[in-house]
Amino acid sequence: xxxxxxxxxxxxxxxxxxxxxxxxxxxxxxxxxxxxxxxxxxxxxxxxxxxxxxxxxxxxxxxxxxxxxxxxxxxxxxxxxxxxxxxxxxxxxxxxxxxxxxxxxxxxxxxxxxxxxxxxxxxxxxxxxxxxxxxxxxx
Numbered sequence: 001x002x003x004x005x006x007x008x009x010x011x012x013x014x015x016x017x018x019x020x021x022x023x024x025x026x027x028x029x030x031x032x033x034x035x036x037x038x039x040x041x042x043x044x045x046x047x048x049x050x051x052x053x054x055x056x057x058x059x060x061x062x063x064x065x066x067x068x069x070x071x072x073x074x075x076x077x078x079x080x081x082x083x084x085x086x087x088x089x090x091x092x093x094x095x096x097x098x099x100x101x102x103x104x105x106x107x108x109x110x111x112x113x114x115x116x117x118x119x120x121x122x123x124x125x126x127x128x129x130x131x132x133x134x135x136x137x138x139x
Contacts, residue, residue: 008020
């Protein structure tokens with residue numbers, strides 16, 4: 001799909017003072033502008049090593065490159081493999097020195113009240129919203 005930037009009216013018998021220059025093809029225009037050193041400039045070559053002349057080097061030149069490189073080269077963390085173990089490391093200290101949760105409930109609920117564990121499977125099925133229960137076929 002081509003788009004014409006401006007319409008060009010061809011008038012072969014127009015007076016010289018009203019004549020417009022013929023538009024040249026884009027290929028010739030590109031060749032002419034390619035030869036002009038002001039219009040055409042060779043792109044800068046990539047820098048290897050540290051930056052120079054106001055240009056930044058290739059290693060970590062932007063924040064996103066630096067962060068990506070740090071994530072790629074970091075050692076695998078043992079905590080990612082066993083999340084339960086990493087939580088249980090602090091269980092003894094949390095029981096001896098409750099700092100985050102217990103002070104909030106000291107006045108209103110001095111003794112911790114937990115949900116009772118149900119043994120029957122039938123009672124577990126009764127829990128939950130109606131739309132999550134399996135439908136029973138009626139005969």
